[in-house]
Amino acid sequence: MRFDLPTPGFSFELLATLGHARAGILHTPRGDIPTPVFMPVGTLGTVKAMTADELRAEPLDARIILGNTYHLYLRPGLEVIGLAGGLHKFAAWDRPILTDSGGFQVFSLAAINQIDDDGVTFRSHIDGSKHRLTPEVSMHIQKTLGSDIAMCFDQCPPGDAPADVQEVALARTTAWAARCKAAEHAPGQAVFGIVQGGIDVERRRRHMAEITKLDFDGYALGGLAVGEKVEDTYRVLDEVAHELPAERPRYLMGVGTPQDLERGITAGIDMFDCVMPTRNARNGYLFTSQGRVNIPNAQYRTDLGPVDPACPCSTCRTYSRAYLRHLYVAKEILYARLATLHNLTFYARHVRALRERILAEGRRA
Amino acid sequence: MRFDLPTPGFSFELLATLGHARAGILHTPRGDIPTPVFMPVGTLGTVKAMTADELRAEPLDARIILGNTYHLYLRPGLEVIGLAGGLHKFAAWDRPILTDSGGFQVFSLAAINQIDDDGVTFRSHIDGSKHRLTPEVSMHIQKTLGSDIAMCFDQCPPGDAPADVQEVALARTTAWAARCKAAEHAPGQAVFGIVQGGIDVERRRRHMAEITKLDFDGYALGGLAVGEKVEDTYRVLDEVAHELPAERPRYLMGVGTPQDLERGITAGIDMFDCVMPTRNARNGYLFTSQGRVNIPNAQYRTDLGPVDPACPCSTCRTYSRAYLRHLYVAKEILYARLATLHNLTFYARHVRALRERILAEGRRA
Numbered sequence: 001m002r003f004d005l006p007t008p009g010f011s012f013e014l015l016a017t018l019g020h021a022r023a024g025i026l027h028t029p030r031g032d033i034p035t036p037v038f039m040p041v042g043t044l045g046t047v048k049a050m051t052a053d054e055l056r057a058e059p060l061d062a063r064i065i066l067g068n069t070y071h072l073y074l075r076p077g078l079e080v081i082g083l084a085g086g087l088h089k090f091a092a093w094d095r096p097i098l099t100d101s102g103g104f105q106v107f108s109l110a111a112i113n114q115i116d117d118d119g120v121t122f123r124s125h126i127d128g129s130k131h132r133l134t135p136e137v138s139m140h141i142q143k144t145l146g147s148d149i150a151m152c153f154d155q156c157p158p159g160d161a162p163a164d165v166q167e168v169a170l171a172r173t174t175a176w177a178a179r180c181k182a183a184e185h186a187p188g189q190a191v192f193g194i195v196q197g198g199i200d201v202e203r204r205r206r207h208m209a210e211i212t213k214l215d216f217d218g219y220a221l222g223g224l225a226v227g228e229k230v231e232d233t234y235r236v237l238d239e240v241a242h243e244l245p246a247e248r249p250r251y252l253m254g255v256g257t258p259q260d261l262e263r264g265i266t267a268g269i270d271m272f273d274c275v276m277p278t279r280n281a282r283n284g285y286l287f288t289s290q291g292r293v294n295i296p297n298a299q300y301r302t303d304l305g306p307v308d309p310a311c312p313c314s315t316c317r318t319y320s321r322a323y324l325r326h327l328y329v330a331k332e333i334l335y336a337r338l339a340t341l342h343n344l345t346f347y348a349r350h351v352r353a354l355r356e357r358i359l360a361e362g363r364r365a
Numbered sequence: 366m367r368f369d370l371p372t373p374g375f376s377f378e379l380l381a382t383l384g385h386a387r388a389g390i391l392h393t394p395r396g397d398i399p400t401p402v403f404m405p406v407g408t409l410g411t412v413k414a415m416t417a418d419e420l421r422a423e424p425l426d427a428r429i430i431l432g433n434t435y436h437l438y439l440r441p442g443l444e445v446i447g448l449a450g451g452l453h454k455f456a457a458w459d460r461p462i463l464t465d466s467g468g469f470q471v472f473s474l475a476a477i478n479q480i481d482d483d484g485v486t487f488r489s490h491i492d493g494s495k496h497r498l499t500p501e502v503s504m505h506i507q508k509t510l511g512s513d514i515a516m517c518f519d520q521c522p523p524g525d526a527p528a529d530v531q532e533v534a535l536a537r538t539t540a541w542a543a544r545c546k547a548a549e550h551a552p553g554q555a556v557f558g559i560v561q562g563g564i565d566v567e568r569r570r571r572h573m574a575e576i577t578k579l580d581f582d583g584y585a586l587g588g589l590a591v592g593e594k595v596e597d598t599y600r601v602l603d604e605v606a607h608e609l610p611a612e613r614p615r616y617l618m619g620v621g622t623p624q625d626l627e628r629g630i631t632a633g634i635d636m637f638d639c640v641m642p643t644r645n646a647r648n649g650y651l652f653t654s655q656g657r658v659n660i661p662n663a664q665y666r667t668d669l670g671p672v673d674p675a676c677p678c679s680t681c682r683t684y685s686r687a688y689l690r691h692l693y694v695a696k697e698i699l700y701a702r703l704a705t706l707h708n709l710t711f712y713a714r715h716v717r718a719l720r721e722r723i724l725a726e727g728r729r730a
Contacts, residue, residue, distance in 0.1 A: 045691065049698040052683075076666070076691040083667050084687060092683045301441070302448050318417070318457045322449060326410065326441040333414040333701050 001365050002027075003247035005217040007190040012218075012249050018362030020242040020268035023355045026218075026249050028148050029188045030088075030096045033063045035249060035270040038261065038351045039098060040344050041278060043068045044075060045091040048278050049336040050344070052093045059312045060345045064096040064148075066273045069141050070105035073131075074124050078144045086146030086186075098273070099147035101138045101180075101194075104222070104254070107156045115155065117172060135176040139183035139191075147189060151220065152180040154194045159228045166198055174210045181214050190217035192251060198223060199232040201239045208243065218249035221269075225255045234263055242268035258287060258350050265354050277347045281339035284328055287346040293321065295339070300325040313345035366730050367392075368612035370582040372555040377583075377614050383727030385607040385633035388720045391583075391614050393513050394553045395453075395461045398428045400614060400635040403626065403716045404463060405709050406643060408433045409440065410456040413643050414701040415709070417458045424677045425710045429461040429513070431638045434506050435470035438496075439489050443509045451511030451551075463638070464512035466503045466545075466559075469587070469619070472521045480520065482537060500541040504548035504556075512554060516585065517545040519559045524593045531563055539575045546579050555582035557616060563588060564597040566604045573608065583614035586634075590620045599628055607633035623652060623715050630719050642712045646704035649693055652711040658686065660704070665690040678710035 002013040009029040016023045026033040040047045040055065042065045047055055055062040067087055076090075084090035087097055103120075106112070110122035119134030138153035154173040157165050177193050185191060193216035197204035204221075212219060221241065224233050237252070241264070244250045251271035252264045261272055277287065286293040288308035293300070295307075303321040315324070315338040327335035367378040374394040381388045391398040405412045405420065407430045412420055420427040432452055449455035452462055468485075471477070475487035484499030503518035518541050520534040542558050550556060558581035562569035569586075577584060586606065589598050602617070606629070609615045616636035617629045626637055642652065651658040653673035658665070660672075668686040680689075680703040692700035 044695045044697060045688070046697050046699045049702075051679075051699065051702070053679075075695050076687070080667055080687055080691065084669055084685065090685070090688055090691075092688075302445055304449055314416075314418075320449065320455070322441070322445055323410070323455055323457075326445065326455075330409045330440050332409060332411050333698055334411045334416065336698050337414075337416070337702070 005190060005248065006215055007188070007217050009188050010190045010217055012247060014246070014365035016359050016362035016364050018358045019266065021265050021354075021358050021362070022268060022270060022365070023358035023362065024249075024270065024365075026270070028096050028190070030094065030148050031063065033096060034352075034355060036261075036265045036351050036355055037063060037271055038347045039064050039066045039271065039273040041066045041068075041273055041275045042091070042093075042097075043071050043275075045072060045081075045087060047340075047344070048282070049333075049340045052091065054341060055093075055344075056095065060341065060348050062095070062344070062348065064098060065093065067097050067099045067145060067147060068102075068105060069099050069138060069145065070102035070109070072145060073102065073141050074126055078141060082144050086144070088146060096148040097145075098149040099142045099145050099151065100253070101151045101153040102133050102141065103138070103154045104156050106133055117175070120155075135179035136183050139180050139185065143184060143186045143189065146186045149190045149192055149218070150180075150185060151192050152177045152194050152216070154196060154222055156196070156223055156226070159198055159223065159226050166200075166203065170196055170203065170207050174207065177211055177214055177216075181216065192216050192218040192220050194220045194222040194253070195240075195244070196223045199228050199236055201236060204236060204240045205243070208240065212245055216248070218251060218271075219244045220251040220253050222253050224252065225260065233260075237264060237267040237269070244268070258347070261347075261351060262354060265351070265358075272351070277343035278340050281343040282336045284339075286339060287343050295321065295325050295328050307342050308346065311342060311345060311349070313342050315339070315342040370555060370613065371580055372553070372582050374553050375555045375582055377612060379611070379730035381724050381727035381729055383723045384631065386630050386719075386723050386727070387633060387635060387730070388723035388727065389614075389635065389730075391635070393461050393555070395459065395513050396428065398461060399717075399720060401626075401630045401716050401720055402428060402636055403712045404429050404431045404636065404638040406431045406433075406638055406640045407456070407458075407462075408436050408640075410437060410446075410452060412705075412709070413647070414698075414705045417456065419706060420458075420709075421460065425706065425713050427460070427709070427713065429463060430458065432462050432464045432510060432512060433467075433470060434464050434503060434510065435467035435474070437510060438467065438506050439491055443506060447509050451509070453511060461513040462510075463514040464507045464510050464516065465618070466516045466518040467498050467506065468503070468519045469521055471498055482540070485520075500544035501548050504545050504550065508549060508551045508554065511551045514555045514557055514583070515545075515550060516557050517542045517559050517581070519561060519587055521561070521588055521591070524563050524588065524591055531565075531568065535561055535568065535572050539572065542576055542579055542581075546581065557581050557583040557585050557614075559585045559587040559618070560605075560609070561588045564593050564601055566601060569601060569605045570608065573605065577610055581613070583616060583636075584609045585616040585618050587618050589617065590625065598625075602629060602632040602634070609633070623712070626712075626716060627719060630716070630723075637716070642708035643705050646708040647701050649704075651704060652708050660686065660690050660693050672707050673711065676707060676710060676714070678707050680704070680707040
């Protein structure tokens with residue numbers, strides 16, 4: 001079954017379901033995205049250490065990457081990206097890009113000066129310069145970036161904030177979502193709404209009703225895996241994910257471990273992003289079919305086997321654990337490249353295998 | 366004219382000469398090396414930021430790279446590289462490798478404890494551990510690395526050392542060269558002698574006579590461009606390079622700028638290595654057909670042109686100066702990759718263009 005999304009050129013095709021899990025295709029003007037999908041994070045106009053060619057090449061074959069509005073707004077700034085004709089041209093990436101709204105980074109990285117019903121005033125984490133983000137400013141930045149999917153600007157209170165703070169943030173996020181929807185978007189740019197509400201399922205359901213009423217192209221669960229207990233994350237996922245509209249893509253923001261992805265897919269999620277595969281790679285942690293490999297460990301000094309014997313990535317086909325460990329210890333740039341390529345390939349194949357299972361064992365939709 | 370070198374499997378083919386300049390091919394068991402050639406420096410078993418595939422790909426097409434004996438001996442050490450079956454297998458590089466002797470690094474990086482006629486005792490620049498290098502130890506390390514061309518272990522006194530110090534070092538370097546020649550080498554491993562003598566042409570000639578008498582596969586000029594005035598470097602080059610045996614490859618160690626390479630080729634040199642293209646790339650300096658581009662400069666913030674319009678490398682074909690500047694400012698790993706690939710391609714094409722000129726305008730040899 002194929003559902004047209006509100007933004008022309010976008011549709012969501014549901015191919016099969018297995019319990020709440022779904023396999024489908026998100027069709028976009030810049031190409032098809034088989035779902036479930038993991039989106040590598042390209043914070044500053046580059047998935048750290050990778051070229052666009054490497055991201056596109058099999059077996060990684062990334063169909064969509066993420067860009068961070070907050071980071072790109074500060075560096076290189078809108079003037080540069082605007083002159084370049086948008087983020088795709090600037091970064092030589094011709095497949096879809098999803099941009100976040102900047103909200104999460106403002107609340108986690110910047111020094112907040114003021115939050116009011118109109119927006120947020122903050123100081124840059126780089127040079128302390130003062131800036132203001134509102135729903136309209138966030139959408140304007142994302143319009144200039146020219147992403148294929150823009151996210152609504154939301155307020156992300158700490159998970160342990162008191163109930164009244166949560167309620168104010170929730171009401172604000174709904175009001176801001178309506179303003180994001182009303183703002184001008186780039187041509188062919190879909191917009192996703194974000195459902196907040198912390199780990200309180202009733203609050204999540206209430207907010208879901210408010211946000212879905214605004215008829216976005218897709219819906220995200222925000223504010224999960226931000227410090228709460230993992231059983232709370234999974235409980236909210238299990239209760240809420242499958243209640244998001246079935247005919248729209250569902251996106252779990254900023255999550256997570258390979259196990260988290262499997263739980264999210266089982267709960268009915270279609271899209272994921274996380275810095276974990278890229279950041280962990282740079283820090284020496286490699287995901288493999290045999291469990292995690294902490295490459296700095298002395299046991300790998302003379303280990304001439306590949307990082308993961310089951311992995312077809314060029315790192316595993318070409319180099320040994322001993323070579324990667326040597327590069328890591330010697331702080332060689334090549335280490336970050338080889339490790340990142342492997343971890344991203346592991347994540348892509350992990351999600352693709354789960355997709356294949358849904359297609360093989362599930363019910364045709 | 367094709368000259369067999371003393372080591373079986375190696376020959377040097379002289380194709381054309383133009384004045385003292387020569388175009389040829391160094392034939393090795395691991396492949397042909399058109400000369401003049403610039404050899405990218407792979408200090409620690411990786412040309413910094415590059416994969417073997419990228420180095421081999423057109424238009425860079427590196428035919429030989431350098432490995433540093435001192436660095437590789439300290440990290441990852443001989444046990445690891447020995448188990449891996451040598452540096453080629455460890456680093457997945459199947460084309461020729463030239464290894465230096467470790468001498469230059471011991472004298473420039475390490476803390477020297479003692480120099481005597483037998484060798485050098487020093488402390489590692491990494492952890493202060495104590496080691497000893499002798500001609501035999503250096504050749505043993507290079508044998509384990511399994512390089513295609515090993516260099517003799519030499520003593521490199523500072524260029525401004527008094528005459529008696531120079532003479533002692535010179536006599537030692539000759540004695541050590543004989544011991545390097547007599548030591549056991551890897552199968553199919555050529556050995557080059559090194560001519561020292563500072564900026565005194567008479568001393569250079571005297572040492573050249575001593576070293577060439579030992580009948581090495583090729584000859585290097587060491588101890589140039591190590592702090593002396595550039596006119597002294599060029600004077601020694603002009604006087605001495607063309608007096609090295611014509612039927613053997615001639616190698617100018619650790620040099621230099623694109624202009625230095627042109628001067629060296631004009632003087633009769635066939636082989637060069639230098640960290641300049643790779644190190645300068647990482648530091649923001651890009652070589653172009655229009656002169657140097659210092660990418661951090663504000664003028665490149667919105668410059669949407671390629672680094673070098675005349676360059677066919679994938680960096681120049683894909684990305685703008687503005688994008689590279691952004692990556693540099695944001696300290697993104699991708700910057701080092703793109704910049705290194707470009708600078709190495711510039712060097713390769715620079716030397717190749719000079720070779721073409723010798724072939725086109727020179728006399729067939």
